[in-house]
Amino acid sequence: MEAGDIVSRAILQKYPESNVSVKNFADGGEGTANVILDYFDHETYKVETQGSNGKNITVSWHFLKEEKAALLEMASVVGISMIPKSQLNPELLNTYGLAAVIVDILQKGIKKIWFAVGGTSTVDAGLGLLKGMGISMQKGMLPRSLTDVRKDDFFDFKHVDCSALDLKMSLENGSCLFPDVFFDIIADVRAPLLGERGAVFAFGKQKGATPKNIPILEQGMADFAYIVDAKIKNPTFLEAEGLGAAGGIALGLALLFNVSIKNGADFVIDKMGLKDEMSNFDFVITGEGQFDSQTKQGKGPWSIASLAASHGVPSLIISGLTIKEHNKTKSFSFLEVAENVPKNKKEAQSNLLQAVKKWLDDNEVKI
Numbered sequence: 001m002e003a004g005d006i007v008s009r010a011i012l013q014k015y016p017e018s019n020v021s022v023k024n025f026a027d028g029g030e031g032t033a034n035v036i037l038d039y040f041d042h043e044t045y046k047v048e049t050q051g052s053n054g055k056n057i058t059v060s061w062h063f064l065k066e067e068k069a070a071l072l073e074m075a076s077v078v079g080i081s082m083i084p085k086s087q088l089n090p091e092l093l094n095t096y097g098l099a100a101v102i103v104d105i106l107q108k109g110i111k112k113i114w115f116a117v118g119g120t121s122t123v124d125a126g127l128g129l130l131k132g133m134g135i136s137m138q139k140g141m142l143p144r145s146l147t148d149v150r151k152d153d154f155f156d157f158k159h160v161d162c163s164a165l166d167l168k169m170s171l172e173n174g175s176c177l178f179p180d181v182f183f184d185i186i187a188d189v190r191a192p193l194l195g196e197r198g199a200v201f202a203f204g205k206q207k208g209a210t211p212k213n214i215p216i217l218e219q220g221m222a223d224f225a226y227i228v229d230a231k232i233k234n235p236t237f238l239e240a241e242g243l244g245a246a247g248g249i250a251l252g253l254a255l256l257f258n259v260s261i262k263n264g265a266d267f268v269i270d271k272m273g274l275k276d277e278m279s280n281f282d283f284v285i286t287g288e289g290q291f292d293s294q295t296k297q298g299k300g301p302w303s304i305a306s307l308a309a310s311h312g313v314p315s316l317i318i319s320g321l322t323i324k325e326h327n328k329t330k331s332f333s334f335l336e337v338a339e340n341v342p343k344n345k346k347e348a349q350s351n352l353l354q355a356v357k358k359w360l361d362d363n364e365v366k367i
Contacts, residue, residue, distance in 0.1 A: 125225075
């Protein structure tokens with residue numbers, strides 16, 4: 001919103017008679033819950049749990065009254081911004097703390113959950129979550145991380161004990177323990193589970209993975225996917241776009257619940273009603289810290305600019321840092337704010353204001 005206000009200031013200096021609307025937006029990562037809550041009557045609940053590093057934290061989830069759905073942001077529990085960079089380690093950080101929040105939601109009888117999964121510190125495919133929910137394996141304890149997963153292991157649902165949670169359980173078709181609970185996973189990327197664009201190779205490094213353990217994590221992810229595939233009886237699930245988001249969290253969830261993966265930007269656009277509003281605009285401006293190949297996988301700026309284009313509305317995408325030429329497209333206008341990361345927030349604000357003012361001076365905007 002601060003960036004939007006700066007852009008608005010530059011526009012109004014150039015076109016003082018224009019009507020500028022600034023809207024908060026997120027695409028499944030941090031801040032997604034705040035965006036959605038602006039459009040729904042809701043109640044907020046707090047839960048004591050632990051972060052990905054095991055430290056005690058208090059997190060919030062929200063009940064959307066009209067939708068009768070729970071809204072939970074994964075980054076509020078295991079967010080990458082919560083962990084010092086030096087402590088990022090996919091073999092140690094896990095999703096265990098998510099279980100307490102999900103149990104609190106289930107205990108209140110809620111059957112529909114909107115789960116925003118971007119901006120996380122974990123690459124455990126939900127193994128920690130499963131442990132927190134009481135899942136055991138026939139051949140002993142759950143693996144601590146993907147590096148310990150083996151294809152010949154399999155999950156034994158008969159040893160699950162959730163009696164203390166006061167939750168109604170079902171072994172319907174042996175597919176999931178809660179067949180009447182539906183998760184909409186709001187993913188900020190369209191990444192597949194495996195391969196160069198997948199959970200480990202594309203996003204593991206930023207979460208602390210090293211050249212030494214990346215191949216091991218990838219193999220563990222593949223083996224765990226094999227185990228999940230054998231249980232859920234959904235022949236197309238492993239092919240879903242976005243399955244690689246948030247360290248493959250959808251794998252673990254799919255063993256317990258009905259899971260559907262949604263593109264985060266499209267999901268939020270729909271809940272905001274932007275499709276109906278777009279034809280009212282003469283020009284659309286959006287952006288992010290750095291526009292790159294991941295942006296083109298369906299992240300917020302790309303989705304908003306594409307929506308504008310579908311309505312014949314021109315758009316400008318602002319990138320905080322330099323954009324590689326092969327990532328640009330003639331469909332949209334682009335503005336690069338700075339070559340280097342600014343030293344502080346004040347410098348970033350000044351860079352943005354001056355860059356937008358110069359762009360407006362150099363380009364004609366028909367309003």
